[in-house]
Amino acid sequence: MISTYKYQGVTWLDLESPTEDELMHIISEYNVPEVLFNDLITETLLSRVDSYKDMLYLVLHFPRIHNEKRMPDLEIDFILGKDFLITIHYEFSNALHDFAKQLEVEAMLSNKLPGSHAGYIFHAILIEAYHQAGSKLNDLYQMMEQVKEKIFNGHEDRMVNDLSHINRKILDFRQAMRFHGSILDSFEHASIKIFGADYTVYVSNMRSEYHKILGILEGHRDLLIDLRETNDSLLSAKTNKTMRILTIMSFTTFPLTLIATLIAMITDVAVIKTFTQFIYISISLILIGILILLHFKNRRWLL
Template sequence: MISTIEKNGITWVNVKSPLKEDIEHLKEKFSIHELISEELSKPTFHPKVDLYNNHLYLILHFSIFNESKGVNKNLEIDFVLGNNFIITVNYEAIKPLEDFAEKCRTDLEFQEKIFFRHSGFLLFNILRLLYQFSIKELDMIQKRIDGVEEEIFAGKEEKMLKILSLLRRDILEFGRAIVTHESVLSSLEKSGVIIFGGEFSPYLREVTSECFKIKNLFANNKDTIESLYDTNDSLLSAKINEVMKVLTIMAFVTFPLMLFSSVFGMNTENTPITGSRNDFWIIVGIMIAGATGMFYFFKRKKWL
């Protein structure tokens, strides 16, 4: 699906799930290089920035939370820029980009501010929007981390084990998307100056600064999750060890009972005590004394 917005001599073409004929149409209309059109036909796992004559080609991935599945998913956005046009291609719905495009269509005052001088300023605003959205995604993860931290120390270690595993998956998925952005944006600064001139360099540096901020927040969240995971694992292990300790002590405390019951249960002719007066109560007394002795021993050793 292709949607187009034009203002002040600048054209923004947003393409969602491009078909072959869509790419051919864009190739003919904007004289896109053959290599770019081939790249646009399918998503790629690798971000990059390339300069083809007067066209700049940029691929970035952003981690977007999928509400229906409850997981973060890395989605690709391709940018093709000329001096007076920008093409964005996404292979799945990216809500912040769709909301931004809708605002550009309906808010004429906002449109006037965004479509300014050349397409580079539009690219700057789109990238800034996406990085601000990424910060919100990290804030959501931070809120989940805070909730998990409270639950861990409330004695809910087993329940938190799965939630922490999901958090680790989401933060790793986020990291896979964002970790290469800094080097790509560094290349974009050099290529952007070639197309749009030196005056555009501060805007590209601001985008790089936003990316650097996100990487720091990501690293902080990742370290926190790993620390909480280790803490939860230690608390869970301590709880399991405590249960095993109690079971072991119970086994040793009841050992005399099993021993004496086995000895006096043997079918022999000369078994001591058996057959004498009050033999049952004597045997029970011996068993209770043995169990009490074991209990006292563990208590004295402070194992109980």
Template sequence: MKQIAHKNLTWIDIEQPTEKDVEFLKKNFHFHPVVLAEVIPPSRRSKVEHYDHFLFMVLHIPVFNPVKRTTVPAELDIFVTKTHLITVHYGYLPPLDGFLKKCGANAALKEKYFSEGAGALLYHLVEQIFNFYHPQLSYVNKNIDVIEEQIFKGREKAMIHQISLAKREILDFRRIIRPQHSILESLLRKGPKFFGAEMAIYFSDLIGDFDRIFNTLDHYKETIESLEHTNESLVSNKLNEMMRLLTIFSTILLPLSFITQIFNMTMTATVDFLNTPMMFWLINIFILFVGIFMYAFFKLKKWL
């Protein structure tokens, strides 16, 4: 358990909560047992609940693993009273840990973030979480640029798997953060009554930040879908081209095979002049002529 206090505001951070931590919250802050039951075990549903003397939020933060190329939700539970902000989470959360360290190490930043009350500190915390999204979005955008470049370099088949991975990254990110919009709208409606009317502009700003992030994800989604369609068209076109060439070559070889089969029949044994060396070369010249004629015909028709 970590604590940072400044003036009349205290931030308590609990990592890997235990029953002892839950009992501490119940004893010192009188949170309802139903709410505390959301802390252990972790909840899979993002939400915000408003009570008389506190506010309870459950946020799920997308954390990207660049090695496995998977995005998983990390839960963050937030209790906010008039004098305390309490964060509870399982495991390491980069945006939370970074913000906590900045507030603890820099007196000027502590004054900036803590001086305006619990509502303002909540605003700055959520803003730090949104800032954490941008490097992940930049990574997705970089992958999309690489995929686009490789597609038009003729590596369509290799990009099929990469496109699937990029789509999963975008869809997982959108799925995890989508519920946050309704949470922010609820804060905008009810938060000013709890924190003061001056907080309305702060919560409205968070909605604007969220909308920009979600619109970016929508743009990436449309882009990767367009690239997927382009890639499928190029792969299909190459396949059709290959089938067209195979069909043409089969058509050219068909009459040649037919001619050789005729002269390979028993008539060669009954007709003496067909067994002469000269006839052998004449037959080969005839077959070559037919092959050249067929090739020239397809060229004339622009099928080759």
């Protein structure tokens, strides 16, 4: 599907899941190097930027976070000319969709597009994508806050899987955006010949937004490490307490069992002829058990 938007003499074509015929038509109409055809119809594993005579080609990956299932990164290919921008992607993009709605309401973009070439539209799209990435990181933070509450409410044993899932999301996020910094550096140098030296200010702005995302991501990673260490400590303490209780129960019941067994071995069972005698023996065993527990408490084995 091809969606076309025009703004101040600039054409933006958004291709979502295009067919080969649609790609060939766009390549022919905008004189895109045919060598890019294979790159446009297949997935590109690494982000990149290529410079041609009068256009630039970029591949950027963006993270997609879902609460229940793992989702692959979103790849968006950008082809920038002086007065046109082409975006190609094979999955739905919230950032592109939201920006397209903004572009349809021209008044909303008076502060976003200060100029009339494709570089400004690219800048606005990338800023929107980074803002949405920040929103996803905020969702991750809320998830960690919920986990923190559960950890300190005694559910640390249930939080091991939750912490692992959050860690995987953070790793996927970092994996998707790890090359953006170097791509923007290369893009800055290549964009001068098409958009002029003044455009470097906007590239710096994009880089600044990217580093904000990195800073938030590192903060989330540090918080996750602290939560995992705290959870492990509490879980270890709970396990040790359980083992201590089981050990004390064993040391308490073993002497009583031994005494009862010895009495049965050295005396005739018939010697317990009355209920009163049974009570005496039972009370004696209970008193011995209490003395053992008092000894454990005095040694601070019972907390």
